[in-house]
Amino acid sequence: MPPPLTWDLESTPGSARLTLHGRPDRPSVDALAPVLRSRAARSPEWLVIDLRALTSYDLSSAAGQTLLAACGHPAGTGATLVRGPRPRSAPVPPPLPGGDPWTAPRLPHVGQVVLGHAPERPSISEVLLPATGAGRHARVIVTAACHAWRLPQVVPAAATVATELVLLSSRTASTFMQLTVGPYGDMLYLTLRSGRSSTFAADLSLTMINALADAWGLLSDGPDTVMWAALRI
Numbered sequence: 001m002p003p004p005l006t007w008d009l010e011s012t013p014g015s016a017r018l019t020l021h022g023r024p025d026r027p028s029v030d031a032l033a034p035v036l037r038s039r040a041a042r043s044p045e046w047l048v049i050d051l052r053a054l055t056s057y058d059l060s061s062a063a064g065q066t067l068l069a070a071c072g073h074p075a076g077t078g079a080t081l082v083r084g085p086r087p088r089s090a091p092v093p094p095p096l097p098g099g100d101p102w103t104a105p106r107l108p109h110v111g112q113v114v115l116g117h118a119p120e121r122p123s124i125s126e127v128l129l130p131a132t133g134a135g136r137h138a139r140v141i142v143t144a145a146c147h148a149w150r151l152p153q154v155v156p157a158a159a160t161v162a163t164e165l166v167l168l169s170s171r172t173a174s175t176f177m178q179l180t181v182g183p184y185g186d187m188l189y190l191t192l193r194s195g196r197s198s199t200f201a202a203d204l205s206l207t208m209i210n211a212l213a214d215a216w217g218l219l220s221d222g223p224d225t226v227m228w229a230a231l232r233i
Contacts, residue, residue, distance in 0.1 A: 068206040081217040123182030135163040164205040
């Protein structure tokens, strides 16, 4: 049986990287929560939480969902970037999509923080209401965008992640949402802007997003929260 959750912490001025190991259980997740809060307060620009050493099975447990919720808590005015489980077929972890937050400067616009620069192709953006059918509408938008860009292979995962982002936002913030889809290089980025959420509860949506996306995270931008996910094309 894997040992309980442990973590390694590296920090520089304005940023911190927290790498997690082991199997999350209630005592270890409770012990990690104040560490996350402290690092978020001390690192207003970037907080990177690396979950690649944890399995999808462990993260789908009750303690794992609580861990994801703690990782997904918005961090002041900075960015929380969360890297998903280590792909079983990849001996070397892929680089973090969007650039390395150790060297990336704090940029004024959320889109620039997520993408680093403009998408190769025009992005698609639509406003959604926090109402019944919003998740289905998100699936239609993402599916149409992927087919327009001739990316049918990413449709199932991208449509599911978009749906879960919308459902998560509807349950936590319940405000107007702006969904944006944009490809860059070999990644497809999904961003969902909504009103500020005070916290994310342990939620199956977070488990799904973490399992399907290569990386995901949250950004605070004025009164809004931007949730984003990157999927390999």
